[in-house]
Amino acid sequence: MSLFDEFSFIHKIKPTKILHSELITPIGDDASVYKVLDGARQVVCVDTMVEGVHFLKEFSTPEEIGYKGLAVNISDLAAMASIPKYYLISIAIPPHWKEEEIIGIYQGMAKLAKTYMMDLIGGDTVSTGDKLVITVTVIGEIEKDHIGLRSNAMPGDVVFVTGTLGDSAAGLDLLLKKVSVRDPNISHFLINRHKYPSPRVKEGRYLSKMERVALNDISDGLASELHEIAEASQVSIKIEFRDIPKxxxxxxxxxxLIEKWVLFGGEDFELVGTASVDSWSFIKKIAKENDFQISKIGIVEKGPAEVWLQRDKVEQKLKKSGYNHFKQDR
Ligand SMILES: Nc1ncnc2c1ncn2[C@@H]1O[C@H](COP(=O)(O)OP(=O)(O)O)[C@@H](O)[C@H]1O
Ligand SMILES: Cc1ncc(C[n+]2csc(CCOP(=O)(O)OP(=O)(O)O)c2C)c(N)n1
Ligand SMILES: [Mg+2]
Ligand SMILES: [Mg+2]
Ligand SMILES: [Mg+2]
Known part of the structure; x- marks a missing residue:
């Protein structure tokens, strides 16, 4: 990237329109400053995407990479039941990436940011040796008593998930040519689910109206995320394979393959969580009225932090397997 000029690049990706009037200093100062709602809580998280680990130039366009990079972060905001507001991008650019490709990544992010009313408020631009690294920080807000903590599950709760599971992992295996499908409509659907995850912000916001809800987003796979809820809440979770939406x-x-993708595949970016039986009747009603998919897949019980899978009347302990950056056991 010899013709790359850091400062003219920043000028090119600087948003021309600010969506939140609470923003006091947009891009251009040492840090960003904005007002927050009285009594609200601010929610911040960061996720990194690395070329070769999270995406490959061979099968994803810059716009697709950008879209997904922001989407997976918004998904973490959704998993706290919060309202997305701002994002920052740190990007380490190796020589084989052209400026127009990097701009394409920003365009992919900007498209999604518009949907969720998020302002780009800063970042960092550096050079690197070999692989492109994109680090996205997102900031959201939430009312003080309605946070979707992983530790909120209680015995007697219903376990639920949004959307359908396994599609993204199946789409990735199609892209990696580990499987093939004859029907182009099916492969298009699955690949799209891999490239364009839909962060479940709307669902998270409706769920935040419940008196207590546990939430986690599915990045590493259903089994792994259920274990995180079981451990944080010190409860046992029982799910029924047949009830997992596919x-x-x-x-x-x-x-x-379906079983592997659904339980351990990851990158679904759906929400998995628990709520009381009373809240669950209400949630089903809200989901119907507001046109979103949410399904009961199991129950929470007293007991050690374990996850049990029931399938064809046989119950087995589900291992905490899934995507692990330093332990690829699949
Ligand atoms: N390098 C790190 N330094 C500090 N905190 C980290 C680091 N990596 C992960 N965490 C924190 O550990 C928790 C679990 O991380 P992770 O499993 O990646 O979350 P998620 O799957 O929701 O993105 C999060 O609270 C995250 O902020
Ligand atoms: C080229 C390529 N290989 C493998 C994957 C699969 N993959 C990469 S990271 C990941 C898990 C989620 O990413 P992570 O960085 O763990 O997100 P977090 O859990 O922090 O939200 C999966 C399933 C992919 N998306 N692309
Ligand atoms: Mg998460
Ligand atoms: Mg994440
Ligand atoms: Mg992970």
Whole structure:
């Protein structure tokens, strides 16, 4: 990237329009300053995407990479039940990435940011040797008593998930040519689910109206995220394989692969959580009225922090397997 000029680049990616009037200093000073709602809580998190680990230039366009980079972060805000507001991008650029490709990444992010009313308020630009690294920080807000903590699960709760699971992992295996599908509509659907996850912000916001809700977003796989809730809440979780929602597209594929994708695949960016039985009746009603998919997949019980899977009337302990950056056991 010899023709890259850091300062003209920043000028090019600087947003021309600010969406939140609470923003006092946008890009251009040492840090960003904005007002927050009285009594509200601020929610901040960061996720990094690395070329070769999270995406490959061979099968993703810059816009797709940018979209997903922001989407996976918004998903963490959704998993706290919060309202997305701002984002910052730190990008380490190796020589084989052209400026127009980097701008493409920003365009992909900007498209999604508009949907969720998020302002880009800063970041950092550096050079690096080999792989592109994109670090996205997102900031949201939430009312003080309605946070979707992983530690909120209680015995007697219903366990639920949004959307359908396994599609993204199936889409990735199609892109990596580990599997093939004859019907182009099916492969298009699954690949799209991998490239364009829909952060469940709306769902998180409705769920935040409940008196208590535990939430986690599914980045490393359902089994792994359920274990995180079980450990944080010190409860036992029991789920039924049949009740896990699966798309009609994934159901056309091999059964053993479906099981692997659904339980351990990851990058679904759906929400998994628990709520009281009373809240659950209400949640089902709200979901119907507001057109979102949410399904009961199990129950929370007293007991050690374990996850049990019931399938064809056989119960087995579900291992905390899934995506692990330093231990690829699949
Ligand atoms: N290098 C790090 N330094 C400090 N905190 C970290 C680091 N990596 C992860 N964490 C924190 O550990 C927790 C679990 O991280 P992770 O599993 O990556 O979260 P998620 O899957 O929700 O993105 C989060 O609270 C995250 O902020
Ligand atoms: C080229 C490529 N190989 C493998 C994957 C699969 N993959 C990479 S990271 C990941 C898990 C989620 O990413 P992580 O950085 O762990 O997100 P977090 O849990 O911190 O939200 C998965 C399933 C991919 N998306 N692209
Ligand atoms: Mg998460
Ligand atoms: Mg995450
Ligand atoms: Mg992870």
């Amino acid at each position: 798309s009609k597209e994934i159901l056309t594929l091999r059964e053993d």
